[in-house]
Amino acid sequence: MKKVYVLIGNYGSGKTELALNFAFRAAEEGKRTELLDLDMVNTYFRLAEHGKLTEMKEIRLVSPNFACSGIETLSLPAEVASAFDMDWDTVVFDVGGDAVGSTALGRYHQDFMDLEPGALEVLNVINIRRPLSGTVEKIIRIQEEMQAHARLPISGMINNTNLAEATGPEELRDGYEIIREVSERTGVPVLYTSGKKQLLDRFLSEGHDPRYIGTPMYIDTYMARDWNSWIKSL
Amino acid sequence: MALTLMKGSEAIAEAAIRAGARFFFGYPITPQTEIPEYMSARMPEVGGCFLQAESEVAAINMVYGAASTGARVITSSSSPGVSLKQEGISYCAGAQLPCVILNVMRGGPGLGSIQASQGDYNQATKGGGNGDYHLITYAPASIQEAINIFGFAFDKAEKYRVPVLFLADGIMAQMMEPVEMPEMIDFKVDPEKKPWAATGWKPGDDPAKRAVINSLYINTEELTVHNNNLQAIYREIEKNEVMYEAYMTEDADYVITAFGTVARIAKSAVNELREKGVKVGLFRPITVWPFPYKELKEAAVNAKALLDVEANEGQMLIDVKLAVNGDKPVEYFGHCGSLMPTTAEIVAKILEMKEGK
Known part of the structure; x- marks a missing residue:
């Protein structure tokens, strides 16, 4: 059965990074994979920057024609239809940030509704170290807004709490505590917890309730920039 | 305080608010649109005013108006938009209005590109508008440094009664870094400390205390005296504020x-x-x-x-x-x-x- 992952979330929560990781993992398992850039908000930090990398891994990348070319107005490419019409094993949608970014999904409402039951996973990527996702109330508010704009129910949350290069063991732990409360209040399950191997292993060994961890997902970082190394020297 | 992962634009906007800025006037332009976006959500939460002007020219003149009351006022734009603001910046300098202007530089000349650049150095440091004036111009190299500078930027602007310019670039505004935010300061306009500010003159008040905010000096001698005063201030700044x-x-x-x-x-x-x-x-x-x-x-x-x-x-x-x-x-x-x-x-x-x- 075709599996469709839709990654939404607060601006800067790590959606593009996770989209690449979801797609790469599927491709490594030998799945026919399509990765779609549906970000209509930000002109920077686009999947299109990783065109060569995705091509190497035999992933089909669908990206707005003008992404990364310095054009300020983005448009949805017609090829998005291929996600629904073609016979993929795995399809990953990387969506723009916040409710405003989720709006792009509304255009494909009927296509999503026509998917086989169980095929669709709409995932809210959460990093509680982002200022607008720092509390239970803020996360619930953004989640409700995104759900309304996307016209899709959120299947689950991803705890992707990090501080980029400065991430320590307390990031996932604090994220776990807050996202657990969001889950308890809203009934939306935690489906994944993601992080770099060493930090995620350490978090997993701490004996937290697995119901609020979901599937652990080791990630590699592709979107990081040189300035992460400059931090140390400044 | 715990670190948060912030985008440069958001961090700069929040730092300005925590430093007492309660008025933001601006117009969207990449790569700094996240600053007005953030301000539009945040200003109402702190009882401030966010207003999207009809143009950059209007925005800087709104800054002139709000700064005249002694309030802490900020505007932001990117290179072509900052070019549009130059007339108003010169007016603010001439009228000795403390305010903060952000330039998130992008490629030029003209519309250039939406990627980062440093092409506005001359405009910033050698005066983009008319007349003999200078702005205290900070060029932070990290988001944290920009936040820290905001901790005293308004104080400097008010001490010398000069506009302060932040010279950043597209990378600074778009990058995300872990940062530590200062506490919110409780800023209130103090008419005693700002006798020049237009804080509300009523009939019956001392006519001498009527604040007139102006950069027009028709009388040549008066304009010379005014300029000499400005020059003396610039020399003081050169002596004290180099970083x-x-x-x-x-x-x-x-x-x-x-x-x-x-x-x-x-x-x-x-x-x-x-x-x-x-x-x-x-x-x-x-x-x-x-x-x-x-x-x-x-x-x-x-x-x-x-x-x-x-x-x-x-x-x-x-x-x-x-x-x-x-x-x-x-x-x-x-x-x-x-x-x-x-x-x-x-x-x-x-x-x-x-x-x-």
Whole structure:
């Protein structure tokens, strides 16, 4: 059965990074994979920057024609239809940030509704170290807004709490505590917890309730920039 | 306080609010649109005013109006938008209105590109508008540094009654870094401390206390006196407000000069070259006006040569040359438009200079 992952979330929560990781993992398992850039908000930090990398891994990348070319107005490419019409094993949608970014999904409402039951996973990527996702109330508010704009129910949350290069063991732990409360209040399950191997292993060994961890997902970082190394020297 | 992961635009906007800014007037332009976006959500939460003006020209004149009341006011834009603001900035300087202006530089000239650049150095430091005026101009090199500077930027603007300019670039606004935010200050306009401010004159009040905010002096003698006062203030600022960072310059044979984001790249180059045993240092002006002429001269006193690195045609190069005043050779490396110099390019250039090519 075709599996469709839709990654939404607060601006800067790590959606593009996770989209690449979801797609790469599927491709490594030998799945026919399509990765779609549906970000209509930000002109920077686009999947299109990783065109060569995705091509190497035999992933089909669908990206707005003008992404990364310095054009300020983005448009949805017609090829998005291929996600629904073609016979993929795995399809990953990387969506723009916040409710405003989720709006792009509304255009494909009927296509999503026509998917086989169980095929669709709409995932809210959460990093509680982002200022607008720092509390239970803020996360619930953004989640409700995104759900309304996307016209899709959120299947689950991803705890992707990090501080980029400065991430320590307390990031996932604090994220776990807050996202657990969001889950308890809203009934939306935690489906994944993601992080770099060493930090995620350490978090997993701490004996937290697995119901609020979901599937652990080791990630590699592709979107990081040189300035992460400059931090140390400044 | 815990660190948060913030985008430059958001962090700058929040830092301004925590420093007491309660009025934001602006107009969207990439790569700084996240600043007005953030302000539009945040200002109502703190009882402030966010207003999207019909143009950059209108926005800077709204700044003029709000700053006239003694409030803490901010506007932001990117290069072409800041060009539009120049007339109003000159008016603010002439009327001695404290305010903060942000320029998130992008490629130019004209509409240029939406990628980062440093092409507005001359506009910022040599005056983009008319008349003899200066702005205290900060060129932070990290989001945290921008936040920290906001901690005193309004104080400086008010102390000297000059507009303050932040000279950042697209990278600074778009990058995300873990940062620590200061606590919110409780800022209130104090008419005693700001007798010049238009805080509400009522009939029956002392007519002498009526605030008139103006940059027009029809009488030549009066305009000369006014300008002399401004010049005296600028000399005070030059004496007191220079900020810079000298990194490994003490024993350096080569001193790299760079500001903002490019200085960060240059710092990585310095570290790489030091590992190769090459004695290199970095001199980074944090205030590009007033420029640290004396401090740079001292930092480069033992150097064989200087290398100025910029993401422009070498606009700061002139100030670097003025600082060493012909004592040392000064070379330039950089790109115009929006291409950032890389660590590898800077390393190669220094090695070339060392080998005497």
